Every structure is written in C-alpha cells, then in structure tokens.
Amino acid sequence: MAQEGNGRYTAEVRWTTHGVAHVRADTWGDLGFGQGWACAHDHLPTIADQIVKVRSERARFHGGGPEGAHLASDLGYLALGVVARAEAFRAAQPPELQEMIAGYAAGLDAWREEAVATDALPAWCRGAEWIRPISELDLYAYMGDVALMGSGRNLVGIIGRAEAPGPDGPAPPAPLSALGRGNQEASNGWALGREATASGHGLVVANPHFPWTGEARFWECHLTLPGELDVYGVSLLGSPGVQMGFNRDVAWAHTFSKGHRFTLARLDLVPGRPTSYRHGDDEREMEPTTHAVEVLGDDGEVTRVERTLWRTHHGPMVNLPLLGWGTDTAFTYRDANLDNVEVVQQFLAMDRATSLDDLQARFAEVDGLPWVNTLASDRSGRVWYIDASATPALGAGAQERFRTRVAEDPVAALLFANRVALLDGSDPDDDWVERPGARSPGLVPHDELPQLERTDYVANANDSHWLANPSEPLVGYSVLHGFERVPQSLRTRQNHRVAADLVARGDVTVRSALEAVLDNASLSAELLRDEVLDRLDGVGEVEVDGTLVDVAAAAEVLRGWDGRADLTSVGAALWREVVAGFPEEAQRDGPDLFATPFDPDDPVATPAGLVPAPAEGADPVVGAVAGAVAALARAGVALDAPLGEVQWAQRGEARVPVHGGGEGEGVLNILAPIGALAGTDLEPGPPPLELQGDRTVRTGLRAGGYRCTYGTSFLMAVELTDDGPVAEGLLAYGQSGDPRSPHHVDGTRAYAAKETRPLLFTEEQIRADPELVERTVTGG
Structure with a gap:
C-alpha cells in the first residue's frame, strides 16, 4: 500500500473493478477527505468548473459567453446568493457533517495540488487559470446549487438578464437558450416486497436516467467509518456522502419528481x-x-x-x-x-438508517430532500414510496x-x-x-406528502405520485405534487406492467430484476405495431417532400423486428421514427394515435388500439411511416440496419454500440441522444453531427444515427437478506471523466454487453477482487 503526502487528514482508498472507490477512515473528517480526493481524482475539472460557476466567475475566465450566457449566469448566481448563504449553510450542519464536508473540500484541493504538480489533468484544462484552490465555503455554495438542480440553477440565465424597462423601453427578452429547464427527466425506480421476491426479503432496483456528460453524473463509491457508517452507492460529482444506494439494512432508489420545486x-x-x-x-x-x-x-x-x-x-x-x-x-x-440547508443532512441520515421504520423516521425528522421521489425497502419485505421533494x-x-x-x-x-x-x-x-x-x-x-407502504411493489418512472401502485392510487394531494388521474407515459405503463408481472411470478431475484430492466421490450410496438402493419398492407410508394419513399419495404422491416431496442434489433430505429411522426402528447393519450382513450380507472391498459383511418384524405399513420423512412434516408441510416450499427456512445476515442431506446418506444431502459436535464458544464465534447430537422428534437436523429448522451447511468439491484445485502449493477458511462482512463469506457462496454457486476460490500469481497489497488492518502 502506497502512502504519500502529509497533513491532518488520512484515509484509505481502495479501487476495485471498474475503478469503484472504497474509502475507509477513522474520523468523519478523514472520511470526507478520502471521498473528496478520490472523486476529484476522477472528475476534478468538472468539479472545479462548477465552483467557478457558483463563484460567479465564468465571465472572468471565459468571457461573456454565447449570447451573453456566462455574464448572465454570473449575475444570476449573485442574485440567488449561493455564495452569500454558504456561511449559514455551514453553521446549520451537525458537527460530524461539518467535519466531513471540511474534509471533502480538503480532499478536492489535495488532489488538485497533486494533479497540477504531476501534470495529471486532461489536456482541455491543463494549465487553466480557473483550476484554483477549492475552499470549504466553495463546497457549501456548490451544494446549495445542487439543491437547486430542479429549480433555480435552470433559471440563472433569465434572472441575470432581468433588467427593468428604462427610458428606451423594455430590455430584449432573454434568448430561448437562457431557460435551461427541460420536461422529460427520466428514471425508473422499483421497490419489490415479500410478495414478489423468491426470498421474501425486500429488493430495490435503481435505474436513474441522467446525462452522460457534465456535472450531473454519478460517481460510485463505498464509504466506511467503523461503528458509524457503512454505505455503498453513488453521489453526484462534488457531493459528500451517498445519495442513492444501500447499507446493510436498507436500500433506496430515487427518481426525478414530477412536482414543482x-x-x-x-x-x-x-x-x-x-x-x-x-x-x-x-x-x-x-x-x-x-x-x-x-x-x-x-x-x-x-x-x-x-x-x-x-x-x-x-x-x-x-x-x-x-x-x-x-x-x-x-x-x-x-x-x-x-434555503434548503438540510439537504446533505437528509442524505447522510438515509445512509445511516437501520430499518425501513428508521428511514421513515429520518425523513420526517430532517425533511430535506430537494427534488426526488424515493423508493425503499429492508429485509422485512415491506416497501415504501414517498415524494418528499420540497413543494x-x-x-x-x-x-x-x-x-x-x-x-x-x-x-x-x-x-x-x-x-x-x-x-x-x-x-x-x-x-x-x-x-x-x-x-x-x-x-x-411532511405529514401532507404523498407516500405509500405495501408488500408487493411500488414504482415510479417520473409521472406523478398518483400511481406508485395502481392498486392503491394516491389522490387528494397538492396540485404542485403533480396532476392525478391523468394519462401516464408509455414508460410508466411499462414499468407497472413489468413490476406487476414480477409480483405475479413471486420469484424475483437480483438477477431477474436486472434482466427485466434490460429487456428493452417496446410497449408502443406491442400496442400498435400489428395494426400499423395492417394499415400498410397494399401501400407501395408514398411521396414525402417531393420524393417517393417505399413504405412496403418499411413494412417488411417492421414485420421482422423483434420488438426490442437491443443491439441486434433490426427495425428499432424505424419504429422510433414512426412514433415520432405523432405529437408527443399523443403518445400518452389523444385521438391522433390511439383508438381507445385513456381511462383513469384503468390507467395501465389505456389508451390502446390504433386510431382508425380517416374516411377521406391522407392517412396519418401511413404518413408517419413514410416520414420515418424519409428521415432515416436523409440521415444515411438503412432501414434494415441493426440498432447497434446506428446507435452508439462516444467515450473518448472509442465508439461503443449501445442498446436502449426513447420515450416513444415505451422501453424501460432509456438511452438517447437527447435528455432534458440541462447541463451547465463547459467540458468539451465531440464535434456536433448534422441536424435532421424536427427529428432531432423528437428522437435525436442526426447524420449517421443516434449518438447517445443521456439515459441509464447507475444501474443497481440490491436485496436485503439476513446475511447482508446482495447487489449487482454497473455505472454505464464509466467512473472517470478523463478520456485517458480505462474507467472512462469500461462501464460502457459492460453496459453494452449487459454484463452487470457484483457491488462489493464486505471486506472479504473487496479483498478478493482481482483488480484491487490500494493507497493511503493524506493532506489538508
């Protein structure tokens, strides 16, 4: 074991397969130091850039920015006052968290010093003036910004431009690019109870869909402070503790809440x-x-x-x-x-929970979750859903x-x-x-928040609290938690269909739960494909924008498609573009696509059936197919190309074919070129691909196909047994943000092969890992 440096903090960092960091220390400050150092080792440039952002120094180092974006951001953050609030944020924390956060900041800065001294930074930021010391208060300011991920951070560009009308009249409206808010944050979360699992214990599945670049990535870690904390999971970059994961007694998943922050x-x-x-x-x-x-x-x-x-x-x-x-x-x-100064306390309280009852009590006591639903279980086989987001x-x-x-x-x-x-x-x-x-x-x-406890399952896929379980709808809550008795997304419906099937089987294991998530079956295809093919019967060529396209050839491809978004699926891209020929709202409900309307008393089975052909005029279904054929042709994508040939993730110099689909397909496993959680980072990416008109907005189709940047990130299934947690998963975009690291791409290759790995929790498991590397780090 190597040991380098001197200082008041000391921690043991051990890396296992895929670069997962296991941090062990003797004090809260040491534990924070080890986590901060190890996270910075993988992602310092992104974290340092975020610190520049909350310090309102983007324009100082990068100029005013496109359409004045950096200037507006700097001014907007000053108006929000995240730096000005940092002292009060620190004062509100209990002593152990103050120590942990101080250590984390020191760990970030210790790696910064080492990286600069050893020329270890990536080329895009090597020698950059903005890679500067990071203080404890800088970190508090950034954690305040993380609490605003579902709200204020998306508005800084329009806050910073809010000048009052003057003698010459109103200032120009902000550009559309200034509003960083999206509308399709995606994640799946399940908690499966004793009625569903083979063992009768609780089992939790986490499948958050987050950006594959920028500050909203997860970092996988295992934190141990003997006698105080032993927790495994992921944290957002630059965030102390574990935000989603498990300890010996409890496991939990999060999904982005549909409500309003x-x-x-x-x-x-x-x-x-x-x-x-x-x-x-x-x-x-x-x-x-x-x-x-x-x-x-x-x-x-x-x-x-x-x-x-x-x-x-x-x-x-x-x-x-x-x-x-x-x-x-x-x-x-x-x-x-x-003013949410409880957010870090909330996550640490969850990390330390000893049962589902204890977890529920910690939610009621702290009440600090900012913008997520939570789904949890323990070994008793009870499951719990709550939208505890600030509302x-x-x-x-x-x-x-x-x-x-x-x-x-x-x-x-x-x-x-x-x-x-x-x-x-x-x-x-x-x-x-x-x-x-x-x-x-x-x-x-807290006592007015939507929540539900059962023993079969609870699930959420970013629709409102209403259908955590369709057998017991949650009604009568604030409209700002989300609308009730309204049409659900295809992905929500597929989540409930799959979860209900697992309960009916009653033999779910960690392995079978992961297989269900990665099955990639398309609900929209199950509901509509056969009727679409019937409508194409006898149709040959159709004119689209002055060009004839062969709809009969498309029908043959769709007829042979396996109905999935797997690497080998021929027809997946074509179906994606067919569905994109209808308005997005029609994919939930509406006469434009479905024959049987939404029924709030049967929300998983409806809407259903293909809308009938019009009595006269062009058939919109045939038009959607023809438009899809034309769009793929413009993008240079063959109708019979397997999905793995036209859908990929770019990890450094490596192009990795990837499976998964979009919202229109109704698959669980989202992976797409477009995602709604707007990043605020300045990290350079690969050159942009040629746009393909409105298809780029709907499906992300560009020249050559789909370069994915958003979707399944941390995938986890964990069962709480009497002998401790049994868990498998992966981090789909890899542990490191540095393209030179093997851990920038190994997670993606594992995801592409659907090869999950054990999530190593015990000392015996860690010691047995063939890729174990150890180092004691000191500093501060």
Whole structure:
C-alpha cells in the first residue's frame, strides 16, 4: 500500500473493478477527505468548473459567453446568493457533517495540488487559470446549487438578464437558450416486497436516467467509518456522502419528481412604474440590487460590468424568453430549495438508517430532500414510496385557479409543458401558504406528502405520485405534487406492467430484476405495431417532400423486428421514427394515435388500439411511416440496419454500440441522444453531427444515427437478506471523466454487453477482487 503526502487528514482508498472507490477512515473528517480526493481524482475539472460557476466567475475566465450566457449566469448566481448563504449553510450542519464536508473540500484541493504538480489533468484544462484552490465555503455554495438542480440553477440565465424597462423601453427578452429547464427527466425506480421476491426479503432496483456528460453524473463509491457508517452507492460529482444506494439494512432508489420545486408569478405592473406591482389592493415596490462581475474581453483585458437586478416579495425578477419584462406585465420567481440547508443532512441520515421504520423516521425528522421521489425497502419485505421533494404549499382556491390556468391560458400551458408552474403574483390568494410543521415557510409539511407502504411493489418512472401502485392510487394531494388521474407515459405503463408481472411470478431475484430492466421490450410496438402493419398492407410508394419513399419495404422491416431496442434489433430505429411522426402528447393519450382513450380507472391498459383511418384524405399513420423512412434516408441510416450499427456512445476515442431506446418506444431502459436535464458544464465534447430537422428534437436523429448522451447511468439491484445485502449493477458511462482512463469506457462496454457486476460490500469481497489497488492518502 502506497502512502504519500502529509497533513491532518488520512484515509484509505481502495479501487476495485471498474475503478469503484472504497474509502475507509477513522474520523468523519478523514472520511470526507478520502471521498473528496478520490472523486476529484476522477472528475476534478468538472468539479472545479462548477465552483467557478457558483463563484460567479465564468465571465472572468471565459468571457461573456454565447449570447451573453456566462455574464448572465454570473449575475444570476449573485442574485440567488449561493455564495452569500454558504456561511449559514455551514453553521446549520451537525458537527460530524461539518467535519466531513471540511474534509471533502480538503480532499478536492489535495488532489488538485497533486494533479497540477504531476501534470495529471486532461489536456482541455491543463494549465487553466480557473483550476484554483477549492475552499470549504466553495463546497457549501456548490451544494446549495445542487439543491437547486430542479429549480433555480435552470433559471440563472433569465434572472441575470432581468433588467427593468428604462427610458428606451423594455430590455430584449432573454434568448430561448437562457431557460435551461427541460420536461422529460427520466428514471425508473422499483421497490419489490415479500410478495414478489423468491426470498421474501425486500429488493430495490435503481435505474436513474441522467446525462452522460457534465456535472450531473454519478460517481460510485463505498464509504466506511467503523461503528458509524457503512454505505455503498453513488453521489453526484462534488457531493459528500451517498445519495442513492444501500447499507446493510436498507436500500433506496430515487427518481426525478414530477412536482414543482418553484413557481413563477405573473405581476400586474403599476402604469408608468415598471418596478412597482399590484398585490391585491396594495402597490408594492421592487427592491433593486446592483451586482458587479468581471468579464474577460476578446482582447484579453478584464473589465467590470455592473447590472441592477430586482426582487419582489416573492423573489428575484426574471426575463422570460419571448415575453421579457414589459411595462404592463412582468414575472418573478420563488424557490422551495433556496434555503434548503438540510439537504446533505437528509442524505447522510438515509445512509445511516437501520430499518425501513428508521428511514421513515429520518425523513420526517430532517425533511430535506430537494427534488426526488424515493423508493425503499429492508429485509422485512415491506416497501415504501414517498415524494418528499420540497413543494410549495397553495390554498385550495389557488390550486383550482392553477388547474384552470393550465387548461385555458396559453402562456401558463406553455410554461407547464416545460415543467414551470405559473401563479398570479398580484393576487394574495395565490401566495404560498405557511403550514405548521413545514421545513420552511410556504412549503408542504411532511405529514401532507404523498407516500405509500405495501408488500408487493411500488414504482415510479417520473409521472406523478398518483400511481406508485395502481392498486392503491394516491389522490387528494397538492396540485404542485403533480396532476392525478391523468394519462401516464408509455414508460410508466411499462414499468407497472413489468413490476406487476414480477409480483405475479413471486420469484424475483437480483438477477431477474436486472434482466427485466434490460429487456428493452417496446410497449408502443406491442400496442400498435400489428395494426400499423395492417394499415400498410397494399401501400407501395408514398411521396414525402417531393420524393417517393417505399413504405412496403418499411413494412417488411417492421414485420421482422423483434420488438426490442437491443443491439441486434433490426427495425428499432424505424419504429422510433414512426412514433415520432405523432405529437408527443399523443403518445400518452389523444385521438391522433390511439383508438381507445385513456381511462383513469384503468390507467395501465389505456389508451390502446390504433386510431382508425380517416374516411377521406391522407392517412396519418401511413404518413408517419413514410416520414420515418424519409428521415432515416436523409440521415444515411438503412432501414434494415441493426440498432447497434446506428446507435452508439462516444467515450473518448472509442465508439461503443449501445442498446436502449426513447420515450416513444415505451422501453424501460432509456438511452438517447437527447435528455432534458440541462447541463451547465463547459467540458468539451465531440464535434456536433448534422441536424435532421424536427427529428432531432423528437428522437435525436442526426447524420449517421443516434449518438447517445443521456439515459441509464447507475444501474443497481440490491436485496436485503439476513446475511447482508446482495447487489449487482454497473455505472454505464464509466467512473472517470478523463478520456485517458480505462474507467472512462469500461462501464460502457459492460453496459453494452449487459454484463452487470457484483457491488462489493464486505471486506472479504473487496479483498478478493482481482483488480484491487490500494493507497493511503493524506493532506489538508
């Protein structure tokens, strides 16, 4: 075992197959140091770049950015105040967490010093001025930013551009690129109970779908502090502890919540006074603050830029794309996680839980989850679902007005389609309501959160809490947790179908659960393909944009397709593009695609059946097939190409064929070129591929096919037995962000081959690993 360096922190780091880091230490500070050092070893440039971001120094080192993005981000983060809140964030932590976080920051910086001294950084950032010392308060600021991943961090570009109208009129609306919020965050999570498993114990499956690049990647680790902590799982880059995983007694998975972590409020401005707004019968004045940042110019000179930004009693003003800040109407925003100092405590409390009862008690006590659902179990075979995400509390009238607004107001509907909730900021009855027991004023208290305990299964695939289990729907919760009794995604329906089948079998094991996730069967094909083929019977060539395409050849390919998104599946790409010929909402429900409409009392089986052909005029089903053929031809993709030839992940210089599909296919295992969780990193990627019109928006199709950047990331199945946890899984994009590392690609190759590995938890398992490497690290 090698030992290098000197300092007040010491930790043992051991690496096993695929570069998984097992960190063992004798104190909380030492444990944090070892985790921070080992994570930085794999991802320092990404973490350092995020620290620059929250410090509001992007423009200082990279210039104003495209369309002023870096400047707006810097100003937006100043308005959010993540750095200004860092001291209070630290003061709110219990002593062991203060020690762990201080050690983690020291570990990050210790690897930075070593990497700089040994020239170990990747070429794209080697010698960069922004690779600078990372302090403890820097880390607290970044953890505040992580808490805002489902809210404020996606709005900094429109907060930083929110200048009040002046003598020359309103400032231009923010560009569309400034709103980093998406609408399809994807993950699958199951907790299978004693009715489902062969052993009668609980079994948890985690299948988060996150970006394969940038700061929202997971890093796999095992943390041990004898007598205090022994937990395995993943953490987001730069985040202490384990956010998703298992210990000896409990396992849990997370999925991105469908609910709302923030609200926008539309303001009626006082005529002639664009920084004054009506609130009921009152007129209120906005509060200005002038912020300043440094900006690197094209000539290499650094200049100081000042901008006055404004706040209402709700929160910061925003400059919405297309709408801007006018003289009659403007928009402001309030965030449920801006003051969430409990988030790290919550995850550490979960890491230390000793049973499902204990886990539930820790949720009630801390109440710090920012933006995820949780699905959990223990060896008793009981399973539990909760959406404990921070959620604004609204009165009954405000909730009803919100439903009406989404249905009738085009602006509210458009925002809602992008996961943004719009309230009336000039109506006091639309203000957030203070409830006893809430973590912070204006939030839903813990005892009003949707949750469900059973012994068969609970599951979530990013639709609302409503169908954690279709046998016991959760109804009557706040509208901001998500709508109830509404059509579900194809992926949600497939999750419930597969989970129910596993329960019916009653013999689920870790292996069979993973096989179910990676089966890649397409629900939309099961529901619609045969009827689509019937509609194509006798159809030959069809004109698309002035070109004849052979629909009969497409029918033959679809008829021979295995109905999956596997590497060898011929016809998977064609079906993907066929479904993309219909509006996205039609894939949930609607007369454009389905004959049998959605039935809220039968939400897994409906909608179903293919919409009948029109009595006259062009058949949209035939048109969708013809459009798919034409789109693939433009992209240079053969109709009969196996999916593995036209779908791949780029890991450094390696092109790895990968399986998996998109939302339109209704597969569990998402892997796609497009994903909705917007990254904020500046890490360079491969050159862009040629666009393919609207298909690029729907499926990510580009020249040559599908270069995947989003989807299955950490895959885990763990059973809690009397002898301890039994777990298998993988990290699909690999443990290291450095393209020179073998652990940048080995996880992807394992994913492509569907080769999961044991997740090594015991000392005996770790010692037996053939790729074991050990090092004692010190510093700080």
